[in-house]
Amino acid sequence: MPPVTIKDVARAAGVSPKTVSRVMNAEAHVRPAVRDHVLRVVAELDYRPNAYARSLSSSRSYLIGLFFDDPASGYAAEVQLGAMARCRHHGYHLVVERIDRDGPETLDEVSRTLQALQLAGVILTPPICDWSDLTDLLDHRGIPVVKLNSSRTGSSAAVIHIDDYQAARDMTDHLITLGHRDIAFVQGIVSHDAAGKRLAGFCDAMRCAGIGIRDAWIQAGDFSFRSGMAAGDAILSTNDHPSAVFAANDEMALGVLVSAAHRNIAVPKALSVVGFDDAPISRMAWPQLTTIRQPNAVLASVAIDILADPSYQQAGDRPARSVQVPYTFIGRSSSGPA
């Protein structure tokens, strides 16, 4: 049987299609009695408006884009989960697109997607949230954008993030309180907004505690397990290695852990290792990682709330918004007294 349309409902309810439309969109100016009656018929017939017809006539869209570069990280999965749940709540759906910054046709493909789907909004995750060619394209088309895990405003996008700086200070203070003074730091990709803040938080905490930072103990990294292992190798290869390592994310911390295991350095007895993110893998390590919980699903929910807000969708009057979400320190067994 063909799907139920607005006409079927109108006929069955004895009103015009326009009235049904008004009820479905919760518009004002419908007598309560009529409203209730229509709603009853809708339920009876199990009527669901066709999203394509709706979008075509209103040039609104019920699709929100979630763009990311690396879907393989637990990060992307967590963001997706939060976004999906909230989309359902607002009656939207999530379209995922992989954006490969190095792909020669990526921008062209995005542009194709935008015109074909006329997305109601787009969520951008790191690192592509800082790719200006992309944000310019989105801006140019007037598409509402929310950037996750970046506090860099600019353009008309809203930003949602935790206080990476303070969280990194907290984590460093945790180590200092445990008696550590020889602390190494493994950086993320420094061009990411969050990575820079985490480094700054570490440095400032050390400075405030009057502890010097050894150059060789600030190691480069790119947020990958492999780079964490390399950093661990560099840091732990000498006899006077530090008593603690703070990696800018959990994957790298895991790499440091493996590097330590390789050298038979006991964690946390001879070395404390801490991470950042509370990724699922942080609990699959041994010992489990002390880390900072970054509630990515919550960040994503907030992003959807913003994008689904009709008033935000009006082009033009999009005030710069910056939302900060609380983080949590998670003490586990990978860190101990110096």
Added chain:
Amino acid sequence: MPPVTIKDVARAAGVSPKTVSRVMNAEAHVRPAVRDHVLRVVAELDYRPNAYARSLSSSRSYLIGLFFDDPASGYAAEVQLGAMARCRHHGYHLVVERIDRDGPETLDEVSRTLQALQLAGVILTPPICDWSDLTDLLDHRGIPVVKLNSSRTGSSAAVIHIDDYQAARDMTDHLITLGHRDIAFVQGIVSHDAAGKRLAGFCDAMRCAGIGIRDAWIQAGDFSFRSGMAAGDAILSTNDHPSAVFAANDEMALGVLVSAAHRNIAVPKALSVVGFDDAPISRMAWPQLTTIRQPNAVLASVAIDILADPSYQQAGDRPARSVQVPYTFIGRSSSGPA
């Protein structure tokens, strides 16, 4: 500026909208010269057909649904990556939906989604690919379905999978060849098609080699790290523990690894541990896991190819299809001689 429409192209090319439509859809019966000319105008104006209008008039859809239960696993991410890439190739887009089998309104929400979006097809991943209420709903609506990592046909869905049985036999033979005879097995959720096959492959390999299987060494598990750790604890708590453990996936193998570390059992010296899937985490362990590479991105690509095939979309004549994709044995350092 408002988007370019088919009328704009028609006017600029001096043909009717219908001809432009024919060109865009690569239909026959257009003179090559006209075709080329239209194509040139399309490129010039950067015209992209509006997907909503297209779908509304043709009641075809350019959206494919990817349904899963647990997006947090690396598995979902890998599937997504393969699906996204292939969707782009075919001009489709991926809509992700989380399906919580235990949610009271899940089926209702799916039904709502189906009517609103009229998906061109749906990819089902384990475990929901075996949820008959869901597959019935999809069947009832005549929506093409492809199930991943399941070889259970039934209904009209296509299935795509590796040879889990043979892969598990191969892995078991690997251990046997290394000299192991005391081998434990950690099961996945037995109701999953693949989990059953892996167990069967293990048992048959042991039987063929004339090796007995001790009951206490077949441990239950649910594919989670936690369950792997519990199984490891059960298996390794006695002094005469096995010399090798084969876990039905990598996450559980990691749990066994941690359980062994806990007891100071050296891997692979005193214990070989092998997994299945070649999940990203299998390389983040120490030692790295010997495993079976299951090319999930490839399975997903194949699924998209099937769903994007116009002939497959015609309701009715959907022949049962079962595609088997090759797997790869990955020898790493977590397994060694008995």
Added chain:
DNA sequence: CTGAAAGCGCTTACAG
């Protein structure tokens, strides 16, 4: 508060 008309941007079915 309610409805009739027109239109969103395509494709289908039909002519020629």
Added chain:
DNA sequence: CTGAAAGCGCTTACAG
């Protein structure tokens, strides 16, 4: 091989 007409299922803009 090409096109004019009608229609997909909604919403917009306008009346009343």
